[in-house]
Amino acid sequence: MPQIEFINVSKEYEHGSVALDNVSFQIDPGEFVFVVGPSGAGKSTIVKLLIREEFPNSGQILVNDEDVSMIPQEHVHDYRRKIGVVFQDFKLLESRNIFENVAIALEVTDANDHEIKNVIPNVLNMVGLSSKMFMYPRQLSGGEKQRVSIARALAHEPDILVADEATGMIDPDSSDTVVEILEKVNSLGTTILMATHDQKIVDKLKKRVIRIETGKIVSDKKGGKYRG
Amino acid sequence: MGKIWKNLKANIKREKLLTIANVFVMTITFLLLGTLIFVISGSQTALRYLEQQAQISIFFKDDFSEENILGFKSRLEEDGRIASVKYVSKNEAFEIFSQINKDEPVLLENISPSILPASLEVKALNIGDLRVLAEEFSQVDGVEEVRFFEDIIDRFKFWSNVIYIIGFVLVAVFSLISYSVIIATLRTTIHSKGIELEIMKLVGASNAYVKNPLVYQGVFLGFVSSFIAGVAMVMIGVIMKLYNMFDYGLTFGFLPRLYIQPLVFSLLLFVFLIFSGCLLGLLGSYTAVKRYLKY
Numbered sequence: 188m189p190q191i192e193f194i195n196v197s198k199e200y201e202h203g204s205v206a207l208d209n210v211s212f213q214i215d216p217g218e219f220v221f222v223v224g225p226s227g228a229g230k231s232t233i234v235k236l237l238i239r240e241e242f243p244n245s246g247q248i249l250v251n252d253e254d255v256s257m258i259p260q261e262h263v264h265d266y267r268r269k270i271g272v273v274f275q276d277f278k279l280l281e282s283r284n285i286f287e288n289v290a291i292a293l294e295v296t297d298a299n300d301h302e303i304k305n306v307i308p309n310v311l312n313m314v315g316l317s318s319k320m321f322m323y324p325r326q327l328s329g330g331e332k333q334r335v336s337i338a339r340a341l342a343h344e345p346d347i348l349v350a351d352e353a354t355g356m357i358d359p360d361s362s363d364t365v366v367e368i369l370e371k372v373n374s375l376g377t378t379i380l381m382a383t384h385d386q387k388i389v390d391k392l393k394k395r396v397i398r399i400e401t402g403k404i405v406s407d408k409k410g411g412k413y414r415g
Numbered sequence: 416m417g418k419i420w421k422n423l424k425a426n427i428k429r430e431k432l433l434t435i436a437n438v439f440v441m442t443i444t445f446l447l448l449g450t451l452i453f454v455i456s457g458s459q460t461a462l463r464y465l466e467q468q469a470q471i472s473i474f475f476k477d478d479f480s481e482e483n484i485l486g487f488k489s490r491l492e493e494d495g496r497i498a499s500v501k502y503v504s505k506n507e508a509f510e511i512f513s514q515i516n517k518d519e520p521v522l523l524e525n526i527s528p529s530i531l532p533a534s535l536e537v538k539a540l541n542i543g544d545l546r547v548l549a550e551e552f553s554q555v556d557g558v559e560e561v562r563f564f565e566d567i568i569d570r571f572k573f574w575s576n577v578i579y580i581i582g583f584v585l586v587a588v589f590s591l592i593s594y595s596v597i598i599a600t601l602r603t604t605i606h607s608k609g610i611e612l613e614i615m616k617l618v619g620a621s622n623a624y625v626k627n628p629l630v631y632q633g634v635f636l637g638f639v640s641s642f643i644a645g646v647a648m649v650m651i652g653v654i655m656k657l658y659n660m661f662d663y664g665l666t667f668g669f670l671p672r673l674y675i676q677p678l679v680f681s682l683l684l685f686v687f688l689i690f691s692g693c694l695l696g697l698l699g700s701y702t703a704v705k706r707y708l709k710y
Contacts (some may be wrong), residue, residue, distance in 0.1 A: 238617065240617075260622075261622065263619040264622070264624075265619070265621055266619075267616075267617065267618070267619040268619035272617050272618075278610065278613070278614050278617070280610065280611055280614065291594045291614060291618060292618040292619070293613065294418075295615050295618055295619055295620035295621070295624050296619065297624075317547075339618065341617075342618075343619065367469075405532075
C-alpha cells in the first residue's frame with residue numbers, strides 16, 4: 188500500500204493560475220523522492236496540499252489511506268504531527284535558542300519537560316548541532332539554521348518528512364550536509380519528499396525524481412536525474 | 416499552569432504600553448460601574464427612607480373636636496390606599512415644637528398648645544396616590560390645611576433617574592471602549608507572534624493550544640482591571656462603615672425587604688466586578704481571536 192497517493196489532483200488559485208493539473212503519483216513507505224521543476228511549476232503546491240495548508244479543487248490526496256481533505260479541522264494537528272516539514276526560509280524564532288526552537292515541536296503536543304529534555308539533545312545530535320543547542324539562530328550559518336529546522340521536523344518522529352527547497356538559501360557545502368542528514372533519516376525508515384531545483388544534489392543522489400512543469404508531471408523515474 | 420503564566424508574562428512584556436492603556440481604560444469602566452451601583456443603591460435607600468416618613472400631614476381647624484378627628488382617623492384606617500395613620504394632638508404638637516425650638520426660650524414663652532393645630536400623619540401604600548389623597552383630605556369639613564411631600568420625592572426621583580441614565584451611558588460607552596482596546600491589544604499580540612503561530616500550526620499545535628493563551632490574556636486584563644476597581648469599592652464600603660453611613664443597610668428597588676450592610680455590599684460588588692471583568696475580557700479576546708487569527 189502506498190504511503191502517499193495523489194489521484195488526479197488539480198489546484199487552481201483564486202486569481203486563476205493553475206498550480207496543478209490532474210496530477211497523480213504514489214510514494215511507498217521509506218522512499219526518497221525528489222519533486223523537481225522550474226519556479227512556479229507546482230512543487231510547493233504539492234507540499235502545501237500534503238500538509239493541508241491548501242485544499243485541492245479536485246482529486247484526492249491519500250496519506251496512509253486517509254483522505255487528507257476529509258480530516259476534520261479539529262484533528263488536523265494530529266495529522267500534522269505525523270509529517271515533519273522543512274522550509275527554504277527555516278522559519279526559526281530569533282528570540283529562542285536552538286534547544287527552544289526545536290522544543291516547540293514537542294511543546295505543542297503537551298510533552299512534559301522531562302520528555303523534552305531527553306528528546307531534543309538526541310535530535311540535535313543527529314543533525315550535528317548538540318554543541319550549539321544554547322546558541323541563538325543569529326549566531327548560526329544558513330546551513331546550520333536549516334539543520335535546526337530539520338531537527339525540529341524530526342522531534343516528534345514523523346512517518347514522512349517534507350522538505351520544500353530546503354537547500355535554496357544555503358551554500359553548496361551546507362547543502363551536501365543537509366542532504367546527507369536527510370539520507371540518514373531516510374535510512375532509518377522515514378519517507379522523504381523533497382521539492383527542489385538543485386540539480387547537483389538530485390543528480391548526485393540518484394533517487395526517484397518526479398519532474399513537474401506548468402502543473403503537470405512530465406516524467407517520473409527511479410534513479411533519475413534532474414533533466415530526465 | 417506554569418506554562419500559561421510564562422506565556423502571559425511574555426505577551427504582556429511585549430506590549431507593555433498597550434497593556435497599561437488597556438488596564439487603565441478598563442479600570443475606569445469598572446470604577447464607573449461600581450460607583451454607579453453604589454449611587455443607585457444609595458439613592459434607592461434614601462428614597463425608601465423618605466417614603467417611610469410621614470407623607471401627608473392633615474391639620475385641623477381649632478373648632479374641629481378631637482372626637483371628630485379620631486372618627487375621621489378610623490375611617491382612614493379602613494381605606495385600602497393608606498398604610499398607617501397617626502394622631503398628633505395639640506399637646507403632642509407643642510411637645511414636638513418645644514423639642515425643635517428648645518434653644519429659643521423667648522419663642523416658647525409666647526406659644527401655648529392651643530395655638531398649634533391637631534393633625535393626622537398619613538402614610539400611603541403607594542406614593543403615587545399622594546396627590547389624590549391630599550386633594551380628598553383638603554375637601555373634608557374641619558380640615559385647615561394639607562401638606563404632603565410629593566414634590567420633594569418627585570424631585571428626588573427625577574434627579575436619581577438623571578444620575579442612572581448618565582451613569583448607564585458612561586458605563587456603556589466605557590465598556591465599548593474597553594472591549595475595543597482588548598481587541599486591539601490582542602490583534603497586536605497576534606500580529607507580533609505571526610511567525611510563531613505559523614510555526615506552531617505547522618508542527619501540529621491544536622487550535623486550543625494556539626488560541627487559549629490569547630483568551631487567557633484577555634481574561635487576565637479584565638481580571639486585573641476589575642480587581643483594582645473592586646478594591647476601591649471595598650474601600651468605600653470600609654469608609655461607610657467607619658463613618659456609620661447607611662447603618663441600616665443599602666437596598667435595591669427590586670429587593671423590597673433586603674438591606675445589606677455597606678461593607679458586605681461592597682464585598683458583593685467586588686465579586687460582581689471581578690465576574691464582569693473576566694466576562695468582558697473573555698468576550699473581547701474571543702472576538703479578537705475569531706477576527707484576526709486565521710487558523
